[in-house]
Amino acid sequence: MIELRRLTKRYGEVTAVEDLSFDVRPGVVTGFLGPNGAGKTTTMRMILGLDAPTSGTATIRGRRYADLASPMREVGVLLDARAVHPRRSVRNHLKCLAQSNGLARSRVEEVLGLVGLTRVADRAAGGLSLGMGQRLGIAAALLGDPEVLMLDEPVNGLDPEGIVWIRTLMRELAAQGRTVLVSSHLMSEMALTADHLVVVGRGRLLADVEFDEFIRSSSRESVLVRTPDAEELACRLRDAGAAVRPGAEDTLTVEGTESAVIGKVAMAHGVVLHELTPHRISLEEAYMELTRDSVEFGAAEGSGR
Ligand SMILES: Nc1ncnc2c1ncn2[C@@H]1O[C@H](COP(=O)(O)OP(=O)(O)OP(=O)(O)O)[C@@H](O)[C@H]1O
Incomplete structure (x- = not known):
């Protein structure tokens, strides 16, 4: 369970996240949806203690991230898949992560198999395609076999087969009772993955609703x-x-x-x-209606209206 209470982040004049409260429950995939610049990444960074909130709190299973005894065993994170040592091999990248976090090295081969990277495990991590890089990021997130997973735009750069794979994986992880929070700016992607939707725009909560309910109310x-x-x-x-x-x-x-x-x-x-x-009215249209006032760089801005 992830709990956000009145979470707010200001960067000078910019309010990236404003008074955001919601729960992310175990056993379901929660889609964290919003247009570019809505505050999704900033929210995730605050949950992970990478940015300090201006006010409010974010806790994971009742504790702040900084207070978790063994973070990688509790939370798996895909935030920036390019954050790898470029010349280190795929396998060594994971081994180093396992070692520095006190995780069993045997887990490395398991996650390599799980994400389909065993064949390229000796290649330099920096030379991977965008899609393979995402897979490596997901392997790192799964290394500690965590109860909570937070994935920022995980389908970025994946080919159609990779997209189906990550969708299936997220559904399986949730079915195992884990808490899965996945961000996206595409409703079409969430429609195929999420059980629950949290929609934000300009840092504010626009909807916190079961996916089926969103379909019913917008259809x-x-x-x-x-x-x-x-x-x-x-x-x-x-x-x-x-x-x-x-x-x-x-x-x-x-x-x-x-x-x-x-x-x-x-x-x-x-x-x-x-x-x-x-x-x-399609889901995409319903989503656009909901977020219309929150789009940072809407087409209308440049059209002189
Ligand atoms: N370090 C920072 N300094 C100043 N402004 C920032 C900083 N980080 C984010 N912002 C601003 O906060 C707002 C929210 O950004 P954020 O990256 O969290 O949105 P997002 O929903 O993740 O968008 P995207 O889908 O484009 O990644 C944006 O207006 C952004 O410009």
Whole structure:
């Protein structure tokens, strides 16, 4: 279990994390989601004692990271997979980590097998591809067989096979009863991995919700309507209780009623329809709606609006 209570981090004028409170429970994969710059890495760094909070606390199984007796046995971390000695071999990198943390050396061969790096174990760690580097980072995280895992953007640089592999691994680790926190800025990735979602934007908590609940609450139908009498139809549909948003080129986006009803209302008032397209709001759209005000470098910023 990881517990955050009113965690806040300011860098001068910038508030990277603001008043963040949530729990990360064992036995499930918790997706830590937010656009670039939302404060995910800063939050993880504070949990790991790499950055000091301005205020608030972060504890792992009831203790601050600095107070853990044997951190690698309790928490496995993938934060910056490039943090390796470039000329040291893959195997030696892991051996050194095992040795300096008092872990059994036999565990090195086990984790090499687990992440599929046995064949390249004698290669220099610095010469690995991005994807293999990620695997090595994950091997290091698993070295102490920890109960808690925190992975920052673990699919970065992985090929499709690697992505499936890491998803399966995270699900297995959670099924073993471990606490798994994984950050990403992609909802599509979380949709295939996470049981629980914590969404942040501009350092603040936007949602802390079961994934299924997020799907239920965001899964709405809308209908795209194209008509030369958009204004007239919008009026009539609003009278009938629908939510209507005018769009570009004689289009309306209608929520709260279905295509058949829109067709009937149009016919009853002599409105000609050119298009009537039902549309289910995707998870990605729901996520973008939730984080719209939190995107640091949105497309609109450069478009002179
Ligand atoms: N050492 C620092 N000094 C000043 N500002 C910082 C520092 N570290 C992070 N920030 C700022 O804090 C905010 C949150 O950054 P952070 O890297 O935690 O976000 P993130 O959600 O991990 O983003 P990304 O997905 O891009 O990695 C950003 O505005 C960032 O510029």
